[in-house]
Amino acid sequence: HAADAHRTDLMTITRFVLNEQSKYPESRGDFTILLSHIVLGCKFVCSAVNKAGLAKLIGLAGETNIQGEEQKKLDVLSNDVFVKALVSSGRTSVLVSEEDEEATFVEPSKRGKYCVVFDPLDGSSNIDCGVSIGTIFGIYTLTHTDEPTTEDVLKPGNEMVAAGYCMYGSSCMLVLSTGTGVHGFTLDPSLGEFILTHPDIKIPTKGNIYSVNEGNAQNWDGPTTKYVEKCKFPKDGSPAKSLRYVGSMVADVHRTLLYGGIFLYPADKKSPNGKLRVLYEVFPMSFLMEQAGGQAFTGKKRALDLVPEKIHERSPIFLGSYDDVEEIKALYASEE
Ligand code: AHM
Ligand code: MG
Numbered sequence: 001h002a003a004d005a006h007r008t009d010l011m012t013i014t015r016f017v018l019n020e021q022s023k024y025p026e027s028r029g030d031f032t033i034l035l036s037h038i039v040l041g042c043k044f045v046c047s048a049v050n051k052a053g054l055a056k057l058i059g060l061a062g063e064t065n066i067q068g069e070e071q072k073k074l075d076v077l078s079n080d081v082f083v084k085a086l087v088s089s090g091r092t093s094v095l096v097s098e099e100d101e102e103a104t105f106v107e108p109s110k111r112g113k114y115c116v117v118f119d120p121l122d123g124s125s126n127i128d129c130g131v132s133i134g135t136i137f138g139i140y141t142l143t144h145t146d147e148p149t150t151e152d153v154l155k156p157g158n159e160m161v162a163a164g165y166c167m168y169g170s171s172c173m174l175v176l177s178t179g180t181g182v183h184g185f186t187l188d189p190s191l192g193e194f195i196l197t198h199p200d201i202k203i204p205t206k207g208n209i210y211s212v213n214e215g216n217a218q219n220w221d222g223p224t225t226k227y228v229e230k231c232k233f234p235k236d237g238s239p240a241k242s243l244r245y246v247g248s249m250v251a252d253v254h255r256t257l258l259y260g261g262i263f264l265y266p267a268d269k270k271s272p273n274g275k276l277r278v279l280y281e282v283f284p285m286s287f288l289m290e291q292a293g294g295q296a297f298t299g300k301k302r303a304l305d306l307v308p309e310k311i312h313e314r315s316p317i318f319l320g321s322y323d324d325v326e327e328i329k330a331l332y333a334s335e336e
Helices: 002-008 013-021 030-057 074-088 124-129 214-219 222-232 249-259 278-291 322-335
Strands: 092-097 111-122 133-141 162-168 172-177 183-188 193-198 209-211 262-265 295-297 317-320
Touching: 013 030, 013 172, 013 183, 013 193, 030 074, 030 111, 030 133, 030 162, 030 172, 030 183, 074 092, 074 111, 074 124, 092 278, 111 124, 111 278, 124 133, 133 249, 133 278, 162 249, 162 278, 172 193, 172 249, 172 278, 209 249, 214 222, 222 262, 222 322, 249 262, 249 278, 249 317, 262 322, 278 295, 278 317, 295 322, 317 322
Parallel strands: 092 111, 209 262
Antiparallel strands: 111 133, 133 162, 162 172, 172 183, 183 193, 262 317, 295 317
16 A cells, blocks of 8 residues: 555655765765754754743743743744754854844864755744744855855855755644755654655646735835736736735745745835845745746846845845746836
């Protein structure tokens, strides 16, 4: 039985990545080791997120513990765990986290050939009400042996070697691409292992959902306004699209990946570069979208071709089903 094979021959994320990496003769297991440290961070955050409501109930959050330390907020705690896990992997040289203003340069004795950009706990507005939140990460390789600098991560997204996210939702799911398609793994809490449940995810070519913060509509530019108008009042006889917006990028992008459709965080008069950060939000999600057969566009160009000048730079982003992103591209092209 195929189903039985599935139940007894578990494809863990480590086994999957080891298989993938063994295709490269020069591979020495460094990437697998790095990934296992990212996975550890995700499991920790998952467990902390699951306990967060309870911790509040029994009066932990915001109080001092026995050691007299303030209980750390979930996002700060998650950041500390990821930074320590990544440094101790011995496989990283530069880290950029949404939580830290400056990049972290790993001390020489612990350095390795990767640079990791990440948002340890994205969707901050959803933390306190138990709605899905997530971790987003992207990985570059260090291309030289000199002293590492921020230049090592100020590179276009198309140079990333891997990207992914972990969603802390009704189940905990890690979605990963190392440049050979997109694969989804679900945490089996009884095993403490991420098991391959969604091999080779492909986004539908066209979707019937749009996802955007419409509260910003009064400040949008022409093409975004026209696009959303078209979603609601299509003139070509097609049915109107449904609106879904969680306000957690990981949840909104995850649904877009599985169901198809489009996710938008456009520029507006108040935020001319949108809200989302290029390195650890826009790039990893754009990488995954392209790997799944979709597209990611900034309003001017392919998102992965952006070259960031600052580590916390922002960009407008439109990503999702191939055909849906084609439509928004056409609207921006006709503006010029
Ligand atoms: P955060 O890093 O402060 O959590 O902000 C990022 C989040 C994304 O997850 C989400 O897509 C977006 O902000 C929602 O923004 P808005 O509340 O403006 O719609
Ligand atoms: Mg964020």
